[in-house]
Each structure stands twice: as structure tokens, then as C-alpha cells.
Amino acid sequence: MRKTSVYIETIGCQMNVADTERAASRLRIAGYELVGDSESADVVLFNTCSVRARAEQKVFNRIGEVRKSSRHGKQIVGVTGCVAQLEGGAIFDHAPGVSLVVGTRATDRLPKIIERIRRGERRILDLGERDEDEVWDISPAERHSPHVAFVPIIEGCNKFCTYCIVPYSRGRERSRGASEITSEVQRLLRSGFKEVHLIGQNVNSYRPKTETGLEGFDGATPFSRLLRAVAATGIPRIKFTTSFPRDFHHDIVAAIDEHENLCDWVHLPVQSGSDHILHLMRRGHKASNYMHRVEAIKNARRKISMTTDIVVGFPGETEKDFEATIELVKQCQYDSIFIFKYSERKGTPAAALSGKISDSEKTARFQALNEVQRGIQNEIYASYLGKTVSVLVEAISTRSTEDMTGHTTCNKVVNFGEGADLMGQIVHVKVTAAKQHSLYGALV
Numbered sequence: 001m002r003k004t005s006v007y008i009e010t011i012g013c014q015m016n017v018a019d020t021e022r023a024a025s026r027l028r029i030a031g032y033e034l035v036g037d038s039e040s041a042d043v044v045l046f047n048t049c050s051v052r053a054r055a056e057q058k059v060f061n062r063i064g065e066v067r068k069s070s071r072h073g074k075q076i077v078g079v080t081g082c083v084a085q086l087e088g089g090a091i092f093d094h095a096p097g098v099s100l101v102v103g104t105r106a107t108d109r110l111p112k113i114i115e116r117i118r119r120g121e122r123r124i125l126d127l128g129e130r131d132e133d134e135v136w137d138i139s140p141a142e143r144h145s146p147h148v149a150f151v152p153i154i155e156g157c158n159k160f161c162t163y164c165i166v167p168y169s170r171g172r173e174r175s176r177g178a179s180e181i182t183s184e185v186q187r188l189l190r191s192g193f194k195e196v197h198l199i200g201q202n203v204n205s206y207r208p209k210t211e212t213g214l215e216g217f218d219g220a221t222p223f224s225r226l227l228r229a230v231a232a233t234g235i236p237r238i239k240f241t242t243s244f245p246r247d248f249h250h251d252i253v254a255a256i257d258e259h260e261n262l263c264d265w266v267h268l269p270v271q272s273g274s275d276h277i278l279h280l281m282r283r284g285h286k287a288s289n290y291m292h293r294v295e296a297i298k299n300a301r302r303k304i305s306m307t308t309d310i311v312v313g314f315p316g317e318t319e320k321d322f323e324a325t326i327e328l329v330k331q332c333q334y335d336s337i338f339i340f341k342y343s344e345r346k347g348t349p350a351a352a353l354s355g356k357i358s359d360s361e362k363t364a365r366f367q368a369l370n371e372v373q374r375g376i377q378n379e380i381y382a383s384y385l386g387k388t389v390s391v392l393v394e395a396i397s398t399r400s401t402e403d404m405t406g407h408t409t410c411n412k413v414v415n416f417g418e419g420a421d422l423m424g425q426i427v428h429v430k431v432t433a434a435k436q437h438s439l440y441g442a443l444v
């Protein structure tokens with residue numbers, strides 16, 4: 001009998017990618033076939049992100065496109081993830097062709113939900129909690145890469161920054177047991193994976209219910225103990241993202257110093273350099289507390305590269321506040337920054353704040369900050385010229401089919417000629433050219 005085919009399109013962050021991988025694992029175990037295009041699929045699922053209003057709009061545009069396809073009416077169309085969780089049943093009104101809406105914590109129930117629709121139920125809405133005994137594992141076949149794996153360690157967020165929708169879409173923080181995480185990393189190592197990314201909205205807020213799996217691993221926080229436990233598996237590279245500044249303990253740097261396989265890269269979103277704006281954002285840290293963390297990172301034995309996220313044009317941001325951000329960026333000397341123009345999210349406290357900044361002013365601040373960072377970044381990237389870096393070979397470069405591409409331990413993209421037979425291996429590359437966002441070199 002022909003298997004029911006499912007196409008899942010992911011719109012969003014690493015957590016969404018990991019959720020898609022998990023959903024695909026469950027569906028395949030339940031007997032579904034996973035396919036790579038929406039046209040041929042019996043079931044089309046959009047796994048969605050709602051952090052930015054634009055991503056949310058994209059989902060509805062894509063649903064509209066699928067409805068225009070020749071198979072319209074014969075396909076089951078569903079929305080999963082953050083947009084599903086936030087919009088709930090309103091999606092059925094907005095997009096009448098949708099027959100299932102499944103929230104962020106109900107992924108494991110997807111096979112049964114699809115089955116019910118196939119048996120004739122018209123519409124199903126499931127925004128419920130995860131089942132207590134739910135397994136977080138993902139089958140290697142469903143991973144987005146055969147070399148680098150995302151391993152969720154915590155989901156949800158308790159921080160309620162005033163501009164952010166995540167605590168509403170992903171719910172409260174829930175940490176995964178340490179032994180489950182280390183077992184997954186060991187399995188990944190045996191399957192040939194070279195790098196794991198421990199992921200979560202705030203990885204360093206990690207607080208599992210029990211000590212199981214952390215016994216014998218010292219550390220000042222459960223997260224730094226987990227880092228040491230994962231390092232002990234022997235997987236060659238461990239990266240982690242995202243870290244929340246207030247919970248960033250110096251012991252994380254100590255763990256990186258102790259273990260070569262804990263990579264020399266920290267992503268620590270500051271969002272603003274102004275205490276006034278940080279207070280309005282309810283970030284729980286001041287610029288000075290943040291700088292103490294940065295100092296600890298800069299004092300590490302190995303040089304650790306740093307990246308951050310910054311929002312410009314938050315309501316009430318004065319010229320002076322913005323200058324404080326520029327000043328902080330100059331002091332931190334980030335390897336790269338992700339700048340976002342503040343975009344209002346309905347239902348968040350920041351949406352009700354006065355002192356809105358015009359779009360043109362947001363753009364001007366974006367460009368000014370980008371310009372400052374460009375200078376810093378050019379110098380940092382140029383400092384790699386002539387140096388040899390370790391690169392995990394991940395793919396053929398999208399720019400030139402002659403080149404291979406991969407990342408350093410400090411998460412910089414490196415392209416180099418030759419080496420198609422080295423896919424999945426860690427190689428040494430001597431840097432011969434530096435661009436703003438990548439390095440270029442030759443195999444050593």
C-alpha cells in the first residue's frame with residue numbers, strides 16, 4: 001500500500017528546525033513517508049516562527065500558494081509551531097484550507113492527528129502540553145545535516161522581555177534530563193556527527209528536575225555541569241546558543257578553558273547599551289553587569305569569539321541611548337552582531353509603550369550601527385590572515401561549486417578550494433583572504 005506522504009516546511013529559528021526534525025522522526029516511525037516538495041505531498045505542514053511579524057505573514061502567503069496548486073482540495077494542510085500556538089483557532093478563519101493547527105508542545109501527537117483528519121474529521125486544534133513521558137530524540141535520518149546536530153536542552157522562556165512573544169508561544173522553561181542529553185550526544189558521535197549545538201531560548205537557564213547524568217561533574221550551575229558532562233562524551237565540537245546575560249556564570253568560561261571540545265564562541269545578546277532601554281525591555285541586566293560577563297569571556301585562556309543581538313529603535317530610545325549602544329559595541333569588539341529594527345508584536349507589553357521611533361530613524365540607527373560594526377569586524381576578520389584554522393567541512397559552497405564550506409570552532413564561515421572527498425571531516429585551512437562575513441583559504 002502506498003504510504004501517506006508528508007512535506008514539512010520550516011520557517012524560523014534553530015528550535016523550529018529541531019522541532020521539524022523531531023516531528024519527521026515521529027511521522028516516519030508511524031509509517032508516513034517524508035518528501036521534499038509540497039506539490040507531491042498528501043499532507044503539507046508549515047512549522048512556523050512568530051518572533052517577527054514578517055515570518056508570520058510568510059506562513060499565510062505560503063498557505064495561499066499551496067491552495068493554488070493543482071492538488072488543492074486533495075491535500076491536508078496544517079500549521080504547527082509558534083504561529084499555531086499563538087493564533088490557535090483563528091487560523092481556520094484566516095486560512096479556511098487549513099485543517100490542523102498544532103502548537104509547539106503537541107508535535108509528538110501529529111501522526112495521530114493526521115490520521116484523524118484522514119478518517120474524516122474536518123478540523124483539529126491541539127495547543128496542549130507535552131506528554132510527561134515524551135522522548136526528545138531525533139532519528140539521524142531526519143537531521144538537517146549529517147555532520148552537525150541540534151540538540152535541544154531547554155525549551156520555553158520565563159524571562160518575559162517586554163518586546164518578545166516567545167514566553168507566550170513556547171510556554172515556561174522546561175529542561176531536558178542531563179542523561180538523556182548525553183546519551184543522545186553519544187549516539188550522534190557513534191553515527192559520525194562531529195559537532196553538536198546545544199540549543200534553547202536560554203541554554204544557561206538550564207535547570208533539570210533531577211541530578212541524574214550530572215553526578216561526578218562539578219560546576220557552579222547546572223548548565224556548566226552539563227557542558228562538562230557533554231564534553232566528556234568526546235564529541236569533537238560542542239557549541240551552545242542562546243545564552244541569557246543575567247544567567248551567564250563565569251564558570252561557563254572555566255568549562256570552556258578546561259575542555260578543548262567546548263568551542264570558543266559565545267552568543268550573548270545584549271539588545272541595548274542603555275540602562276534606560278534595558279529597563280524598559282525588562283532584560284534583568286544593566287550594561288555594567290553585561291560588561292562583567294564580557295570581561296570574563298575576554299579573560300579566558302583561549303580567545304573566545306563573541307556575537308550578539310541588538311534591537312534599534314525600541315520605543316523611547318533617545319539619541320543618547322543609541323550612542324550608549326554604539327559605545328558598548330565598540331568596547332565589546334564583537335565578531336559579528338545581528339541588528340534588528342524594533343518591530344511591534346501584538347500582545348507584548350512593549351507594544352503599549354509610548355515614544356515610538358519612526359521607520360526612517362530606525363533605518364538610520366541600523367545603518368549607523370552597522371557601519372561601526374563593519375569597521376570592527378573587518379579588523380577582526382583581517383587578523384586571521386595567514387593563520388591556520390580548524391574547519392568542519394559541511395557542504396559545497398553556494399557561491400562556487402569548486403569550493404567547500406564549513407565553520408571554525410569560533411563559528412566563522414570558511415570557504416576553500418578542493419576537498420569534496422573531505423565532507424564531514426575536520427581539516428586545517430590556512431586563511432588567505434578575509435571578507436566581512438567569511439574567510440577564504442587553502443587546505444594545509
Ligand code: SF4
Pocket residue numbers: 157158159160161164165166167201202244
Ligand atoms: S529571554 Fe527575552 S528575548 Fe529571549 S526568548 Fe526569553 S523573553 Fe524572548
